[in-house]
Amino acid sequence: xxxxxxxTKPQLAIPGLYPQRGGKPxxxxxxxxxxxxxxxxxGAVIFTNPFDTAKVRLQLQGEQLRKAAKTGAPAPxxxxxxxxxxxxxxxxxxxxxxxxxLTPAVLREGSKNLFRIGMFDPILTMMHDPVKGKPPxxxxxxxxxxxxxxxxxxxxxxxLVKTRLQSSSKGAISVGHQHGYTGTWHALSSxxxxxxxxxxxxxxxxxxxxxxFGSGSxxxxxxxxxxxxxxxxxxxxxxxxxxxxxxSSGIISCICMNPIDVCRTRYYNQxxxxxxxxxxxxxxxxxxxxxxxxxxxxxxxxFFPHFLRIGPHFCLTFVFLGILRRGCTDFYSYLxxxxxxxxxxxxxxxxxxxxxxxxxxxxxxQDRGGERGYEAMIDSYADRIxxxxxxxxxxxxxxxxxxxxxxxxxxxxxxxxIKR
Numbered sequence: 001x002x003x004x005x006x007x008t009k010p011q012l013a014i015p016g017l018y019p020q021r022g023g024k025p026x027x028x029x030x031x032x033x034x035x036x037x038x039x040x041x042x043g044a045v046i047f048t049n050p051f052d053t054a055k056v057r058l059q060l061q062g063e064q065l066r067k068a069a070k071t072g073a074p075a076p077x078x079x080x081x082x083x084x085x086x087x088x089x090x091x092x093x094x095x096x097x098x099x100x101x102l103t104p105a106v107l108r109e110g111s112k113n114l115f116r117i118g119m120f121d122p123i124l125t126m127m128h129d130p131v132k133g134k135p136p137x138x139x140x141x142x143x144x145x146x147x148x149x150x151x152x153x154x155x156x157x158x159x160l161v162k163t164r165l166q167s168s169s170k171g172a173i174s175v176g177h178q179h180g181y182t183g184t185w186h187a188l189s190s191x192x193x194x195x196x197x198x199x200x201x202x203x204x205x206x207x208x209x210x211x212x213f214g215s216g217s218x219x220x221x222x223x224x225x226x227x228x229x230x231x232x233x234x235x236x237x238x239x240x241x242x243x244x245x246x247x248s249s250g251i252i253s254c255i256c257m258n259p260i261d262v263c264r265t266r267y268y269n270q271x272x273x274x275x276x277x278x279x280x281x282x283x284x285x286x287x288x289x290x291x292x293x294x295x296x297x298x299x300x301x302x303f304f305p306h307f308l309r310i311g312p313h314f315c316l317t318f319v320f321l322g323i324l325r326r327g328c329t330d331f332y333s334y335l336x337x338x339x340x341x342x343x344x345x346x347x348x349x350x351x352x353x354x355x356x357x358x359x360x361x362x363x364x365x366q367d368r369g370g371e372r373g374y375e376a377m378i379d380s381y382a383d384r385i386x387x388x389x390x391x392x393x394x395x396x397x398x399x400x401x402x403x404x405x406x407x408x409x410x411x412x413x414x415x416x417x418i419k420r
Contacts, residue, residue, distance in 0.1 A: 014413050016364035017406065018336060019343045026332035028325065036324040037118035041109040044316035049105050050098035051309035054085040056166040058302040059265040060176030062294065078173045082305040088173050101165040103184045108158035116151035116211070117321070120144060120219050134227060140220035148215025152207040157200040159207060161187040163268040177271045195275050203267050206283035210260040218253035218314060222246060237326075239319050246318035250311035258306050259299035263287050341402050352397040352405075358382050364409055365416065381412055 015023030045052075061079055079085040089097045124143040128135035152159075161184055167176040181187035191199045226245045229235040263286040270279040280286040290298050344352055344360040352360065361381055367374045389397055389404035397405050 014364055014410065016360075016366065017340050017409070019340060019363065021336070021339070025336050028328060028332075032328055033121070034114055034118040036321055036328070037116075038110040038114045040321035040324060041113045041117070041313070041317040042106045043320050044313050045105045045109045046102070047316060048309045048313040049102050050086060050089075051082075051305050051312070052105065052162075053089065053098055053100055053166045054079075054082055055261075055302045055305035055309055056163055056265055056269075057085050057089070057169070057173075057175055058082065058305055059262050060167055060269055062262075062298060062301045076172070078175055082302075082308060085305065089169075092171070092173055093169065097169070100168060101162040104158040104162040104165065104187075107184075108155040108162055111158065112151035112155035113317075114151070115154055116147045116215050117219070117317075119147045119150060120223075123147060137220055137224060140223055141216040144219030145212040145216035147219065148211030149208045151215065152211040153201075153204060156204040156207050157188060157191075158184075160191070160200065160202060160268055163265060167269050176269045195272075199275070203264055203283065206260060206264040206267060206286075209283070210257050210264060213260065214253050214257035217256045218249045221252045222249035222314075222318065225249065237322070239322060242318040242322040243315050246315040247311050249318075250314035251307070253314065254303070254307045254310045257310070258303050261306060262299050262301055263290060265302075266290065337402055337406060338399075341399055350399060352402075354382060354386075354395060357385065357397060357405075361385075361409075365412060384408065384412075 018025050058079055061077070079088060086098065093100075120143055123146055124135055124140065127139050127143055161181075164179045164187060165181060165184070168178060168181065169175070179187070179190075181190060188200070195202070222245050225248055226241065229241060229245070230237060235241050263283060267277065267280050267283055267286045270277045272278065280289060341352070342348075344356055344363075346356055346359070358378055361378050365378065365381060371377075385397070385405055385408045386395065388408050389401045391401055391404070392398075
């Protein structure tokens with residue numbers, strides 16, 4: 001089941017309907033698919049970034065509480081829960097505080113999903129021939145994981161900056177190490193000056209591990225559920241379907257990702273000296289220390305705000321992706337109909353009379369080599385089309401009636417193929 005492409009059964013290809021394009025209809029190409037794959041999540045993160053900011057603050061507070069307990073010092077609790085975190089950030093920092101890290105978040109989503117979503121269909125097609133039926137779950141998981149790894153590598157500098165900017169706060173609600181960056185470009189340049197390219201890709205192994213589980217589960221669950229609901233439950237391919245499948249896949253993805261997300265947040269935001277982390281030497285060291293010092297439940301700290309961000313984010317991502325895809329597909333269908341109508345309208349008066357209609361049928365419903373009664377059949381088909389498509393009963397097909405003509409012609413060609 002395609003993620004960036006259509007989810008419905010492929011339409012019957014009728015070369016005669018596309019005389020100006022060598023018998024081929026317009027279709028979504030690689031450029032459109034990759035562009036939509038980047039645009040949809042970049043738009044979604046505008047609405048979900050505040051929840052991500054709350055998640056980062058809660059995860060960093062867990063680290064702060066652990067350090068206080070270890071030294072016996074009092075442990076001030078800045079945030080009680082997810083909603084308290086959002087409320088306190090809003091009251092003390094305003095909307096701007098909730099949207100900290102938005103610029104790198106948008107850049108992250110665009111650069112990541114160019115590969116994560118954009119490459120899923122091509123890789124899955126390479127692994128499984130669509131002619132052989134539906135791909136099994138494990139192939140979807142592998143394809144999603146590979147795409148996730150590529151996306152994680154491409155977006156790591158923006159992910160690193162986003163986390164550090166979101167942790168930036170002052171006073172009683174300050175948690176984690178404060179890096180003092182003034183913005184995205186200041187953060188990128190500062191990290192590059194201090195640690196070079198290696199610094200920008202710090203924590204990339206954790207991000208790749210997170211994406212193996214996150215993207216593998218997300219894209220596999222989304223495509224399988226969408227496949228099932230369309231083919232087995234006869235749901236229509238619309239925004240409601242995208243919403244249900246996107247939210248459901250978000251739940252599964254959040255369960256798989258949260259443990260690594262906690263480790264990655266702590267690792268990203270720790271202070272560094274001489275290019276070395278003062279708390280964790282690497283991602284695996286972070287996993288080991290968190291498990292030893294805080295127990296297994298620590299890996300699900302910030303789960304609820306994580307889901308508040310991931311669930312709606314995936315929901316909006318796939319809704320926006322579906323809207324873009326269907327909109328582009330509908331526009332291409334309109335251009336195809338416009339071109340074929342113009343080709344069949346010989347006199348250019350904006351109407352197909354009975355003679356032009358029969359000429360069009362000769363192009364579309366071709367003679368199978370001396371087929372008996374062919375001309376009588378064309379006359380019969382012309383009458384059938386006039387009866388169903390000629391709404392104003394003027395014995396002509398206008399451009400407004402042409403979609404009904406296309407629908408009836410498609411049905412006719414399909415019937416002929418069954419009878420063959």
